[in-house]
Amino acid sequence: MAIIYFWGAAQEVTGSCHLIESASFGKILLDCGMHQGGNSIDRIGDEGFPFNPASIDAVLLSHAHLDHSGMLPKLVHDGFTGPIYCTSETADLLVVMLQDSVSIYMGDLARENRRLARKGKPLLEPEYSEEDVMQVITQCESQSYNKALKLAEQTTACFHDAGHILGSAIIELSFEERGEQKKLVFSGDLGNKSAVLMNDPSILTKADIVLMESTYGDRNHKSIDNTVSELKTILKDTENRGGNIMIPAFAVGRTQEILFYLGQLHQQGLLDNWQVILDSPMAIEVTRVYDKWFNALDSDEIEEASPNAHSILKDFIPRLFLSVAPDESMMINKIKKGALIIAGSGMCTGGRIRHHFKQRIWDSRNAIIFCGYQANGTLGRLLVDGLQHLKLFGDDYVVKAQIETLGGFSAHAGQNELVEWVSHFENNPKVVLVHGEPKAQEALAQKLWEDKNIRAVIPSLGQSLVF
Template sequence: MPTITFYGAAQEVTGSCHLISSSSLGDVLLDCGMHQGMRAKHLISKEQFSFNPASIDMVILSHAHLDHSGRLPCLVHEGFVGPIYCTEATAQLLPIMLFDALSLYENDLRRENRKRSRKGLADISAQYNKEDVLNVLECLKPFPYKQQVDIGNGALVRFYDAGHILGSAIVELTLDDHGKQKKLVFSGDLGNTDTLLMNDPVHLDTADIVLMEGTYGDREHKTLGDTQKQLQEILSNAFARGGNVMIPAFAVGRTQELLLYLGKLQQAGLLDNWQIFLDSPMAIEVTSVYDQWLPNLDCEGIKTLCTGEQTLLKNFLSTLHLMVDAEDSMAINKISKGALIIAGSGMCTGGRITHHFKHRIWDSRNTVIFVGYQANGTLGRILVDGARHVKLFGEDIIVKANIETLNGFSAHAGQAALIEWVSHFKTNPKVVLVHGEPDALEALACKLEQMHNIQADIPILGDMIEF
């Protein structure tokens, strides 16, 4: 009988990693993600895997976000040599994601080893390198949505649009179990149906077991109209104060959605005179990939961009400035007012946004707008929870900037959408909730039982279940 062992995103939001073992197909890894906010000293001082990477026969990757893909180079470094199945757009995004993560990792490692040298301690060796990233990319086996692919020994895999980010997939895996077919559906990250850019998640109706994310299992998002109105009001108030706006944004998904919202406001004459700075080389590169796929995305949201004359990076937002070099980024500090800065990292665990915080978060004229989920322990979560002092680059800095949260920008489905998605299954599958904090998963499980008599399991790290 096939089993699933949960090695990540079990009662936590990040680190997606689930091991499927079966007599017919061997060991299959669903995702291989890193924990958000993991720095070099933590990444290296802890054992990376609770299984032997060399024993894994293949990886099925739901999408390119690092909390689902970020440990693939470590997996390869430690002996994995099999195929990595993913969608075509994921294969385009993954090099950008993994090389950026490698750069940050190597910087962290150098910093940590300098500290160790000053204490007379030996250097920590790198867990992976550029060659490992290149080997990951060599392992990729991309294919389109809805195409069923034979992955050996009677097993089939098919991807459906999850509507979360470009290339994100719901995974349908069919296994042969002693002559009987068993079907597993893994939701990956399900998208928010009320957005401008992405398609709605596809509904499926047949499965023996469903692994479903529950990031927002305990709450709903504001509607698209309410979110646009709230954003316009926040920006209008910030402009009237003569301040600047800082938006920590994930390079994949959130940034592109945000650019579309800002463009819509500008077209409606509601953006004041903001100068918009996309201060993220990674986000710029990712957005260029999105531009290639615009006709495949939500036509209602982006039909004005599909004429060939406009893209998210070209001619749609007239005051958009692309800041690639570090010198460009530092030049923004000279602007005293009217700068709207979009920069990573999305949870403020590093990147250029932290430098902008250092220069501006102590000024009450300025505003920080959070447009995405902030995991426990991250600087973003600390600020959202109301911290009045933060430590940045070794300095204790007072927080006087206005802190705003727009949860309508979320790329994840809210509670009602999650319940609606899983209720489409007609085969009474076993439901397992992953990728969510305990309170969110418990709330979702209670609602599923109340509304549809679905008894959902909530595994902890290391749990194994049969199906």
């Protein structure tokens, strides 16, 4: 028999980590993600593994977002020596994502240790290091879409395009157990079909068990046309107020999508009074990776929108300013109006966006646009939910900036798309909902039962399931 242990993203959105164990192939980990929210020291310090990393035979990684990949360096540090299978694009993105993550972590750790030293308290040891990040990259074995990978005798894995971000994959695991063929499908994060830079998620039809994400299981996204129309209104209203716009940036996927649509607005003459600033070194590097793999993206729509486009950075927004150095970021503070600032992090848990909040969140002329999911416990979620006062860098601020949300730019499938995707399986597999908050999962489970007569299971953290 095969057993699945749910060690993350169980009735929560972040921290994807599912362990599959079978006599046929040993122990395989689907993702090894980090939880979002809180500071990096507490977050990483609390992320112990309920299994022995040295006992894991292989990792199958769905994509590069940190809530799916961020604990790989700690896994390696704690003894994992096996292969990490992922797409070639994911391997390229991991270099940027994990190096940035460890840089932030080590910086936070150094500051915390200086504080502890002043108080005469014991210093904290790092949970992992830059060397562990490099070892993760060394252990990555890149795979192509739709090509069977042999993991063991009678056991194969195959990556299919999930349409979520560059390189994102639906993982199909096929194996034989006691003479019986079995197939597990893990959706990873399924993409929003309206995403201009991504292909639609691949459709699979055979499985015995399906682990499916449920981030937006309780709602659908607005159409991209309505979303762009809302963005135009926000731009006009903020310009009339003499304000600035801040967009918390998800460095992988969302930033590139937003830049594309801003490029279209530029071509329409709607950005003439705006200075667009990408103030995220990681997002800049990630966008360069997107440029490298441009021909793997949804090229028909891109070609139609901009026939001569060869680079998201160079061709779509000629006046785009790339802010890399800290002093360049600080210079943005001098812009009194007309600055459209895209800065990390996407959920406002750290990064340069918090510094821009310090300069502008108290001014009602300004606007903050949230374009992606905000997990429980993050500053982004608190602001979306109506937070009126916050503390930043030791000072108290009143939130007066206009808070806007644009759901149509989401990189995740909405409820109808999730239902439609899973309904293609022909042999009535067991459906397990992961990577979603309980409210969204319960709504999706009810929708699946009422519309498709599909029963869905919602596991809790640490629960196991035999199939």
